[in-house]
Amino acid sequence: DAGVTQSPTHLIKTRGQHVTLRCSPISGHKSVSWYQQVLGQGPQFIFQYYEKEERGRGNFPDRFSARQFPNYSSELNVNALLLGDSALYLCASSLALSANTGELFFGEGSRLTVL
Amino acid sequence: GNSVTQMEGPVTLSEEAFLTINCTYTATGYPSLFWYVQYPGEGLQLLLKATKADDKGSNKGFEATYRKETTSFHLEKGSVQVSDSAVYFCALSDQRGSTLGRLYFGRGTQLTVWP
Numbered sequence: 001d002a003g004v005t006q007s008p009t010h011l012i013k014t015r016g017q018h019v020t021l022r023c024s025p026i027s028g029h030k031s032v033s034w035y036q037q038v039l040g041q042g043p044q045f046i047f048q049y050y051e052k053e054e055r056g057r058g059n060f061p062d063r064f065s066a067r068q069f070p071n072y073s074s075e076l077n078v079n080a081l082l083l084g085d086s087a088l089y090l091c092a093s094s095l096a097l098s099a100n101t102g103e104l105f106f107g108e109g110s111r112l113t114v115l
Numbered sequence: 116g117n118s119v120t121q122m123e124g125p126v127t128l129s130e131e132a133f134l135t136i137n138c139t140y141t142a143t144g145y146p147s148l149f150w151y152v153q154y155p156g157e158g159l160q161l162l163l164k165a166t167k168a169d170d171k172g173s174n175k176g177f178e179a180t181y182r183k184e185t186t187s188f189h190l191e192k193g194s195v196q197v198s199d200s201a202v203y204f205c206a207l208s209d210q211r212g213s214t215l216g217r218l219y220f221g222r223g224t225q226l227t228v229w230p
Contacts, residue, residue, distance in 0.1 A: 035220075108156075
């Protein structure tokens with residue numbers, strides 16, 4: 001079975017531009033979460049979507065937005081890019097909502113470089 | 116608030132050495148605790164978890180015990196192998212909302228094992 005797939009794997013943008021990152025969850029998983037991992041640090045939570053509804057949002061500015069489609073795939077959008085947005089963006093999917101029974105499955109990430 | 120503190124890396128060991136990676140946490144409510152591993156070129160993978168105090172998570176020879184009195188979840192392995200070389204992340208999930216998607220990660224500890 002395919003795992004969590006993300007695209008693109010690498011991309012380079014300039015300050016002020018917009019970027020869209022895409023994620024396809026594992027088949028049957030209805031929850032998708034997005035994380036930002038800056039070099040040398042642990043992943044930081046950006047958003048969670050479940051059944052196409054936003055279920056959680058981390059401490060990120062409004063330049064960051066996301067959505068989930070009827071097939072449970074998801075997009076992360078970042079507007080007005082800043083140098084500090086350079087990071088690895090991780091998508092994770094899960095079958096369950098409960099931390100007691102569920103497990104997060106991560107994709108390999110999209111590496112964004114902002115020049 | 117919720118946070119995780121991991122020991123600074125990198126950690127370099129010889130094959131068959133004993134491994135400890137320290138992790139302490141601060142949390143509201145009753146968190147679940149996780150260790151994730153990131154092998155070179157791959158996405159984050161769940162290594163083990165514990166959902167309540169005194170639980171011991173174990174997998175692939177790794178163990179960690181949920182210690183509420185010391186707010187710790189230290190990762191141990193009795194005899195490391197070269198194939199264990201990876202970055203290890205300690206994480207917690209706030210149980211109050213019972214929402215799996217939001218994890219709080221430590222900064223990660225790079226482990227290198229030499230033959």
